[in-house]
Amino acid sequence: MKPISILSPGGLVAMTLAGAVTAALAADPLPSWNDGLAKQTIVGFVGKVTREGTPDFVPVPERVATFDNDGTLWPEQPIYFQMLFALDRVKALAPQHPEWKDKEPFASLLKGDMNSALAGGVKAMLEIVVTTHAGMTTGEFEQIVKDWMGTARHPRFKRPYTDLAYQPMLDLLAYLRANGFKTFIVSGGGVEFMRPWTEKVYGVPPEQVVGSSSKTKFGLRDGKPALIRLPELDFIDDKSGKPVGINAHIGRRPIAAFGNSDGDREMLEWTQAGGGARLMMLVHHDDAQREWAYGADSRIGTFSDALMSEAKQNGWTVISMKNDWKRIFAFEE
Amino acid sequence: MKPISILSPGGLVAMTLAGAVTAALAADPLPSWNDGLAKQTIVGFVGKVTREGTPDFVPVPERVATFDNDGTLWPEQPIYFQMLFALDRVKALAPQHPEWKDKEPFASLLKGDMNSALAGGVKAMLEIVVTTHAGMTTGEFEQIVKDWMGTARHPRFKRPYTDLAYQPMLDLLAYLRANGFKTFIVSGGGVEFMRPWTEKVYGVPPEQVVGSSSKTKFGLRDGKPALIRLPELDFIDDKSGKPVGINAHIGRRPIAAFGNSDGDREMLEWTQAGGGARLMMLVHHDDAQREWAYGADSRIGTFSDALMSEAKQNGWTVISMKNDWKRIFAFEE
Numbered sequence: 001m002k003p004i005s006i007l008s009p010g011g012l013v014a015m016t017l018a019g020a021v022t023a024a025l026a027a028d029p030l031p032s033w034n035d036g037l038a039k040q041t042i043v044g045f046v047g048k049v050t051r052e053g054t055p056d057f058v059p060v061p062e063r064v065a066t067f068d069n070d071g072t073l074w075p076e077q078p079i080y081f082q083m084l085f086a087l088d089r090v091k092a093l094a095p096q097h098p099e100w101k102d103k104e105p106f107a108s109l110l111k112g113d114m115n116s117a118l119a120g121g122v123k124a125m126l127e128i129v130v131t132t133h134a135g136m137t138t139g140e141f142e143q144i145v146k147d148w149m150g151t152a153r154h155p156r157f158k159r160p161y162t163d164l165a166y167q168p169m170l171d172l173l174a175y176l177r178a179n180g181f182k183t184f185i186v187s188g189g190g191v192e193f194m195r196p197w198t199e200k201v202y203g204v205p206p207e208q209v210v211g212s213s214s215k216t217k218f219g220l221r222d223g224k225p226a227l228i229r230l231p232e233l234d235f236i237d238d239k240s241g242k243p244v245g246i247n248a249h250i251g252r253r254p255i256a257a258f259g260n261s262d263g264d265r266e267m268l269e270w271t272q273a274g275g276g277a278r279l280m281m282l283v284h285h286d287d288a289q290r291e292w293a294y295g296a297d298s299r300i301g302t303f304s305d306a307l308m309s310e311a312k313q314n315g316w317t318v319i320s321m322k323n324d325w326k327r328i329f330a331f332e333e
Numbered sequence: 334m335k336p337i338s339i340l341s342p343g344g345l346v347a348m349t350l351a352g353a354v355t356a357a358l359a360a361d362p363l364p365s366w367n368d369g370l371a372k373q374t375i376v377g378f379v380g381k382v383t384r385e386g387t388p389d390f391v392p393v394p395e396r397v398a399t400f401d402n403d404g405t406l407w408p409e410q411p412i413y414f415q416m417l418f419a420l421d422r423v424k425a426l427a428p429q430h431p432e433w434k435d436k437e438p439f440a441s442l443l444k445g446d447m448n449s450a451l452a453g454g455v456k457a458m459l460e461i462v463v464t465t466h467a468g469m470t471t472g473e474f475e476q477i478v479k480d481w482m483g484t485a486r487h488p489r490f491k492r493p494y495t496d497l498a499y500q501p502m503l504d505l506l507a508y509l510r511a512n513g514f515k516t517f518i519v520s521g522g523g524v525e526f527m528r529p530w531t532e533k534v535y536g537v538p539p540e541q542v543v544g545s546s547s548k549t550k551f552g553l554r555d556g557k558p559a560l561i562r563l564p565e566l567d568f569i570d571d572k573s574g575k576p577v578g579i580n581a582h583i584g585r586r587p588i589a590a591f592g593n594s595d596g597d598r599e600m601l602e603w604t605q606a607g608g609g610a611r612l613m614m615l616v617h618h619d620d621a622q623r624e625w626a627y628g629a630d631s632r633i634g635t636f637s638d639a640l641m642s643e644a645k646q647n648g649w650t651v652i653s654m655k656n657d658w659k660r661i662f663a664f665e666e
Contacts, residue, residue, distance in 0.1 A: 206584030
């Protein structure tokens with residue numbers, strides 16, 4: 001273990017003044033992780049790619065790490081948080097759309113029947129998202145997202161959604177950045193739904209967020225140049241779309257990739273197919289008590305048996321939330 | 334003027350050891366620029382947005398500057414360099430495409446008649462580019478670009494194209510970065526044509542390059558996961574596409590934008606439409622001796638009279654290559 005590697009030069013000076021116990025505590029780069037294979041794998045990988053003069057050394061500009069968001073950096077139950085946002089938008093916009101009373105999936109939603117509304121699967125979800133997220137400028141949409149994040153509460157935890165970032169993943173993001181990595185989000189979620197808060201919550205600036213997107217159009221709004229959101233999908237950043245999105249936005253292949261579901265399979269395959277040391281990890285939701293337990297049969301965040309087999313065969317590390325994470329949320333004590 | 338602002342803390346220590354004359358020289362942040370309105374405007378803007386506690390202060394993460402490439406960071410005559418690359422690709426690929434002998438624009442090209450080949454305008458150019466840049470993996474294409482950049486020579490200057498970066502713009506990029514700006518390229522050119530060399534030449538890493546793109550498809554090539562380039566345009570990052578591309582990739586509005594032609598109009602309008610201090614500049618090609626002089630009637634890099642009027646009306650600064658630039662290329666002495 002090379003505890004020094006997470007300290008900046010300034011931190012190094014500070015450390016010489018600290019006692020041995022304090023230093024040992026400060027030196028744990030992943031304090032919310034239990035000791036075990038997952039944590040060892042991360043620390044081993046980072047040690048390897050940052051050790052200059054060795055065959056696995058990777059120069060700083062090439063230290064790219066990509067993270068799925070829903071189910072990897074924060075929960076995705078009872079349903080993707082962006083869907084809960086979209087449902088609130090349907091309610092807010094309903095008075096301007098009397099036709100929704102007779103039109104699915106909106107009619108079921110307005111009756112509070114979420115199961116019928118989402119019976120149409122991904123297609124129904126996308127229709128709701130695309131419809132409710134369009135017509136305004138990008139700036140107006142950003143404000144709507146910020147307002148919602150400030151007031152909405154998660155149905156189970158009764159807290160703002162942004163409180164639900166997984167603390168072990170926040171540790172990991174910080175640890176990688178302290179070791180010269182650039183951390184990116186690569187999510188099936190809407191890029192403009194994430195960007196207003198990822199910098200504050202994850203330390204990931206908007207330009208390092210890759211996601212699904214709607215088309216926008218440049219034009220005038222109230223006489224001023226503006227980008228208007230159109231009710232038309234531009235790109236779906238999921239499954240085989242993830243390597244495509246990574247290449248389009250980042251233009252480098254990641255050396256580390258983190259996901260939690262079948263939607264992340266191709267991102268991990270693409271990461272691994274590069275030469276040199278690579279780290280591929282999947283978060284497994286196996287903690288019904290502190291979070292949720294779900295997998296192969298889940299509607300959201302499917303972790304199929306085929307994915308589990310591929311992980312074993314390819315040497316990807318499966319993170320057990322139950323066993324590998326000392327705590328899940330910052331608000332736990 | 335705040336010369337200190339371009340020095341790192343390490344540089345500050347070094348400066349206390351240096352004599353006054355050396356310090357004064359080192360302190361010119363834009364040594365390849367003549368004193369004049371353009372240089373004053375840049376230095377004034379940077380001073381304003383970096384002065385903490387003043388109304389124009391902009392926090393570091395929001396200091397986004399975007400640069401057009403062709404005609405702004407390097408030349409675009411006698412034609413876009415990517416077209417010269419594509420023409421070399423047509424020649425290299427011709428033996429595998431006997432049908433090109435009878436098919437325009439390829440037939441004219443192979444006869445060496447560039448004017449006829451490009452009579453079809455942008456559409457003909459795009460067809461040549463899309464056709465010759467497809468079918469290989471993204472990694473293979475990157476290598477082809479690197480090989481070409483290493484061997485091809487500009488017809489007038491007889492030098493590698495990457496030697497032709499405008500030295501005053503390299504000064505400007507470095508000056509902005511030293512003041513906490515993140516510098517992005519936002520070009521109508523192909524993003525994968527630029528990314529292999531922008532880091533080395535401009536100090537702009539691949540993830541900060543926005544451009545036009547072809548579609549890619551994730552699949553297997555020789556049994557390994559790969560991204561295959563398809564002969565289909567994905568996005569044209571020009572004119573009203575520039576604000577769209579900036580929003581899609583960066584997710585923040587620039588506070589400074591630099592262009593040279595009608596294709597950059599919307600990028601500058603979008604930049605200016607944000608609140609607070611903004612810097613909009615256009616490079617004017619008025620130096621036939623050291624570079625080229627062209628403008629309203631040019632086929633490449635049109636700078637229309639309407640654009641000039643808009644620049645005047647909106648307070649955009651027009652950079653005269655002839656008067657504002659002490660030297661144009663690093664190889665000039």
